[in-house]
Amino acid sequence: NNRTRRRKQTKNQPYSIDNNKDLLLTFIAFKMSRQTAMPTSILDRPLTRGRTEQVSLSAFGLMYSELVQYHQNRVSSIPELERRLESSGYGVGFKVLELLAFRGREAKRETRIMSILQFISVTAWKSLFGKGADSLERSLDNADEYMIFDNNPITSTFLSSHKSSADAYISGIIAGILEGAGFTARVQAVCPSADEGDARGIIGLPRRKDKAVFVVKFADKVLERDAALG
């Protein structure tokens, strides 16, 4: 009953869309008039981020778990999985470096080891994870090793085991940023063991299982160049 009533109504209207072609044309005209108002090219879109633009942790967790599962189905060993996750993060590092340097609006590059490490642990971490890294330290044993601490990296928040394997993605990002800036380095994610925890003198606090340490080991020529710069 409703259907027949509607059909009669369209017939009585003075302006009506008679056939499918008119409908299609008006639809296309409407779409085009909308589209000229919207940016059509990546070169038009703004680079500065709006105040409210954020990605939810659960959305990231979901997508990252898919990425890990994708790689897990194609490898036969854990080191290979870590290598794959690292190379996934590597490309992200370059883009993050360019973007954050541009947004900094200062048109300056980092030329010293300490300044690039601080850029990573403060600026890059805040932009990627919402807060700065928990600390940046230099190793006492090896002169070419530095350590970035993060108490709860988002890549392994939802994992119960093999956390440092999933954190290989963040290692890749760090390695990409360093390589892009000209500091060749190897980055590895490790979970601090019980012995290390005690040696650092933290008595009375429960050992945090989700803490991650990113060990950055620079190539020799990087250290030489940095020393030559004074």
Next chain:
Amino acid sequence: AKQHTTSSVHYSPLSSNNMSSSQQSPLLFLIVGRNEPLYSAEFGKPPGTPITAQSITRQNFIVMHSALDLVDKSCWVNSNMYLKVVDTVNHQMISTFSTACHIKFMLLHTGKNEDAIKNFFMDVYELYTKLSMNPFYRFDTPITSKQFNARVKAAGRRYLS
């Protein structure tokens, strides 16, 4: 050692060979990655003038290539992105801008207008950053986007002539 290949680079037919004018001769603009030029453009007088002779173009490229070592050195000494004039050859000067990822924008020019060149570099820097955000653009590969080409040419016309 850097391998210099010109096969992946586009030549712009809009260059001029107008040597009789008292203004600048055509400017050569290059975007150089780690190993090879990623983009090139020439800015000069309006079209209608003959295409620059192959020998002059080759000479310009050789001059640019020889300046790369100096650019590298000043990259590490100077933490600014805009490195101003890094080399002078006869009457030509080379100004450089080096991004955070050490992608170098180099301009071969004769006059001395730092402000115009700096504004041009900043414009191209913004375009390059937007281009590199494209997930399908691999870092350090030749730039083939026509829109990028059009906008760089527009920026060159706006600031450099």
